[in-house]
Amino acid sequence: MVGGTGTFGVVTVPQSREEAEDRDAGDPVAALRYEFELADGEPIYLDGNSLGRQPRAAAGRVAAALGEWRTRLVGGWDDWIDLPSTVGDRIGRLVGAAPGQVVVSDSTTVNLFKLGLAALDAGGGGIVGDGEDFPTVRYVLQGLAERTGRPLRWLPTDLDGAALLCLSAVNFRSATLADMAAVTAGAHRAGALVLWDLSHAAGCVPVDLDGSGADLAVGCTYKYLNGGPGAPAWLYVRRELQGLLRQPIWGWWGQRDPFAMADAYDPAPGTARFLAGTPNILGIAAVDAGIDPLLSVGMPALWDKTRALVALLAARVDALLVPLGARLASPADPEGRGGHLAVAHPDSWRTVRTLIDRGQVVGDFRPPDVMRLAPVAAYTRFVDVWDAVDRIASVLASAASGALGDRPAPRRRVT
Numbered sequence: 001m002v003g004g005t006g007t008f009g010v011v012t013v014p015q016s017r018e019e020a021e022d023r024d025a026g027d028p029v030a031a032l033r034y035e036f037e038l039a040d041g042e043p044i045y046l047d048g049n050s051l052g053r054q055p056r057a058a059a060g061r062v063a064a065a066l067g068e069w070r071t072r073l074v075g076g077w078d079d080w081i082d083l084p085s086t087v088g089d090r091i092g093r094l095v096g097a098a099p100g101q102v103v104v105s106d107s108t109t110v111n112l113f114k115l116g117l118a119a120l121d122a123g124g125g126g127i128v129g130d131g132e133d134f135p136t137v138r139y140v141l142q143g144l145a146e147r148t149g150r151p152l153r154w155l156p157t158d159l160d161g162a163a164l165l166c167l168s169a170v171n172f173r174s175a176t177l178a179d180m181a182a183v184t185a186g187a188h189r190a191g192a193l194v195l196w197d198l199s200h201a202a203g204c205v206p207v208d209l210d211g212s213g214a215d216l217a218v219g220c221t222y223k224y225l226n227g228g229p230g231a232p233a234w235l236y237v238r239r240e241l242q243g244l245l246r247q248p249i250w251g252w253w254g255q256r257d258p259f260a261m262a263d264a265y266d267p268a269p270g271t272a273r274f275l276a277g278t279p280n281i282l283g284i285a286a287v288d289a290g291i292d293p294l295l296s297v298g299m300p301a302l303w304d305k306t307r308a309l310v311a312l313l314a315a316r317v318d319a320l321l322v323p324l325g326a327r328l329a330s331p332a333d334p335e336g337r338g339g340h341l342a343v344a345h346p347d348s349w350r351t352v353r354t355l356i357d358r359g360q361v362v363g364d365f366r367p368p369d370v371m372r373l374a375p376v377a378a379y380t381r382f383v384d385v386w387d388a389v390d391r392i393a394s395v396l397a398s399a400a401s402g403a404l405g406d407r408p409a410p411r412r413r414v415t
């Protein structure tokens with residue numbers, strides 16, 4: 001028996017594998033799964049929050065971009081020049097941003113630096129970040145503090161004297177979900193601008209950048225946006241701030257008229273000033289293909305399914321893994337978490353590795369002891385969640401009985 005009453009929070013949880021199959025049969029977005037490359041008998045993939053699956057359309061879209069390069073050569077730029085903003089606007093539809101505020105550019109790390117320094121240059125005061133945030137966010141903030149001489153404080157702290165508050169809407173490890181509107185309102189009362197990292201939120205949880213009053217945001221495209229390994233990132237600057245902020249990388253793509261080749265830097269109006277150098281057109285073509293499936297059904301339908309999948313996962317973790325010594329390391333309240341769960345166990349690393357080596361389940365490991373499991377609404381089924389937890393439980397039970405040996409699996413470069 002899983003989940004007692006059959007509900008977990010406000011979401012009904014299947015009580016058996018048959019009920020999970022019924023949920024799949026009635027799932028309004030079930031067909032989306034077939035817009036992604038899938039093979040029979042492959043492991044259950046619960047790592048789309050690290051690298052999203054490849055959309056079936058991606059190869060054709062990248063091939064079309066290669067074809068334009070072949071046939072149009074440099075003339076292709078007449079159209080490619082607009083791609084950072086047209087694809088940015090399409091990403092904007094997934095994160096509640098009206099057109100003209102999102103562009104595709106650089107990497108998330110570089111965008112954090114550009115927008116973080118732009119915010120600091122715009123106002124005196126210190127930096128506040130989250131000491132539990134993804135390393136690149138913490139490192140960029142440390143670097144900004146050293147370069148500008150501004151104090152850096154980690155939450156929890158008050159925001160008095162802060163010019164910049166930077167944090168993730170969904171924490172990469174625990175999936176803790178921030179209340180973006182409340183945090184932004186608090187920061188504004190203290191006179192700080194807020195820079196959100198939406199890497200684990202965009203395409204997964206409903207985000208309303210405009211509605212929440214957000215100032216600045218960045219995100220990657222290779223997780224829930226399915227853009228592929230190292231795909232270009234995106235950034236958002238609220239329209240009213242665009243003319244007031246200057247980013248630190250004065251490149252020609254941020255110039256008012258790049259092909260005028262003017263002597264002096266004169267930043268373009270609008271979001272173009274937050275670009276730096278020549279955009280990655282093949283990468284943007286893949287991102288465009290990656291977001292199509294999400295745009296076709298919209299975030300509300302995806303979020304309904306995500307919440308139900310994560311509720312089932314939480315209930316199964318509670319029923320099968322907690323008795324084997326695991327602990328939920330994500331918020332228990334469905335309202336307080338995003339699209340994945342962190343499950344802590346001393347044997348997490350060996351368990352994750354064993355499941356991958358056996359071709360059963362692909363999750364990932366985050367130090368010190370966390371398995372991250374992400375059932376992605378676009379392509380994960382309820383039966384996948386059901387079966388994955390059975391398989392994890394079986395490996396954890398073997399580890400406990402000594403059947404996996406007593407030596408930890410060696411660490412890999414990518415975990």
Ligand SMILES: Cc1ncc(COP(=O)(O)O)c(C=O)c1O
Pocket residue numbers: 107108109110134136137168172197199200220233
């Ligand atoms: C919150 C967050 N920010 C940034 C990144 C990565 O940044 P980049 O794409 O520059 O490597 C990740 C990667 O997982 C992340 O989780």
